[in-house]
Amino acid sequence: MPYLKSFTCALVTGASSGLGEEFALQIASRVDKIVLVARRESLLEQLADRIRSRHPRVAVGVFALDLTKRADRERLVETLAGRGVTPDLLVNNAGLGDYGEFATADWEKIQSMLQVNIEALTHLTHLLVPGMIRRGGAIINVSSLASVIPIPDFAVYAATKAYVTSFSEALRIELREHHIPVLAVCPGPVKTGFGTASRRSGHSPEMPSRQSFYVPKQQVVAESLAALDRNAARIYPGLKTAAAAFVLTAIPIVVLRFALGFRPRRNG
Ligand SMILES: NC(=O)c1ccc[n+]([C@@H]2O[C@H](COP(=O)([O-])OP(=O)(O)OC[C@H]3O[C@@H](n4cnc5c(N)ncnc54)[C@H](OP(=O)(O)O)[C@@H]3O)[C@@H](O)[C@H]2O)c1
Numbered sequence: 001m002p003y004l005k006s007f008t009c010a011l012v013t014g015a016s017s018g019l020g021e022e023f024a025l026q027i028a029s030r031v032d033k034i035v036l037v038a039r040r041e042s043l044l045e046q047l048a049d050r051i052r053s054r055h056p057r058v059a060v061g062v063f064a065l066d067l068t069k070r071a072d073r074e075r076l077v078e079t080l081a082g083r084g085v086t087p088d089l090l091v092n093n094a095g096l097g098d099y100g101e102f103a104t105a106d107w108e109k110i111q112s113m114l115q116v117n118i119e120a121l122t123h124l125t126h127l128l129v130p131g132m133i134r135r136g137g138a139i140i141n142v143s144s145l146a147s148v149i150p151i152p153d154f155a156v157y158a159a160t161k162a163y164v165t166s167f168s169e170a171l172r173i174e175l176r177e178h179h180i181p182v183l184a185v186c187p188g189p190v191k192t193g194f195g196t197a198s199r200r201s202g203h204s205p206e207m208p209s210r211q212s213f214y215v216p217k218q219q220v221v222a223e224s225l226a227a228l229d230r231n232a233a234r235i236y237p238g239l240k241t242a243a244a245a246f247v248l249t250a251i252p253i254v255v256l257r258f259a260l261g262f263r264p265r266r267n268g
Helices: 018-028 041-054 070-082 107-135 155-178 194-198 217-229 239-250 253-260
Strands: 009-013 033-038 059-064 089-092 138-142 182-185
Touching: 009 018, 009 107, 018 033, 018 041, 018 089, 018 217, 033 041, 041 059, 059 070, 070 107, 089 107, 107 138, 107 155, 138 155, 138 217, 155 182, 182 217
Parallel strands: 009 033, 009 089, 033 059, 089 138, 138 182
Antiparallel strands: none
């Protein structure tokens, strides 16, 4: 059943770059209204102009706000409700990582990761689900391949994504009787602003990952929307990512503990 055909308004968080921008571009052709959320207003306005020129009939709303702030999240939903805008497709995409040892991490960054990756995703879902139960809807939560195993030097990030995948799976079961699909998107490496945002400084090492393992963001989003259309619970976009997920989830934790000890990086 093609779910997207029946949506009127999508809300995409983290739409100023990377996967969120691509979600907005691909979803725009299939909705009447789209709401773009992130902090960098100029990038959101540029994206809004691109969407308007490609799809003149689509109404585009730009909300520059900080998802770490509860008040910003509440104001967003209140403002939309005041304008009679009720998102029925929520794409919880905004997120950030922090690559390096936990002991030397900056607390402000850890806190932002917890607030954006976990709290904002959960809060926006909580604010919008009641309306979806009344009128219909769907939720896409952008998790990660990192959600399937603990990752030293990416410990908090991987744990936040384990939360996202677990939460999505459980919520999906709760919302089944209301016919609201919930999809967890679990990409492997994708070329976006994520790598730079995850580095601790210009001199700190980049996250190790093979070039051949990268999946284009266009493919990640296209596979994700196709997965939503067929009401899948989870998608690992790209064949290599899917194969990696299959192998990683089959490895016993005792073996993983041993193997992960040989990690490529030791210092934060
Ligand atoms: N790229 C990868 O390899 C990869 C792999 C697996 C999963 N993911 C997940 O994919 C999602 C999208 O990331 P990406 O790869 O597209 O990275 P990205 O290009 O860095 O995009 C991250 C987005 O999140 C937004 N964001 C971050 N903090 C925010 C805050 N406090 N308030 C509002 N918006 C905030 C950013 O907007 P502003 O800076 O303008 O606020 C930006 O639009 C994330 O959840 C990430 O964990 C990425």
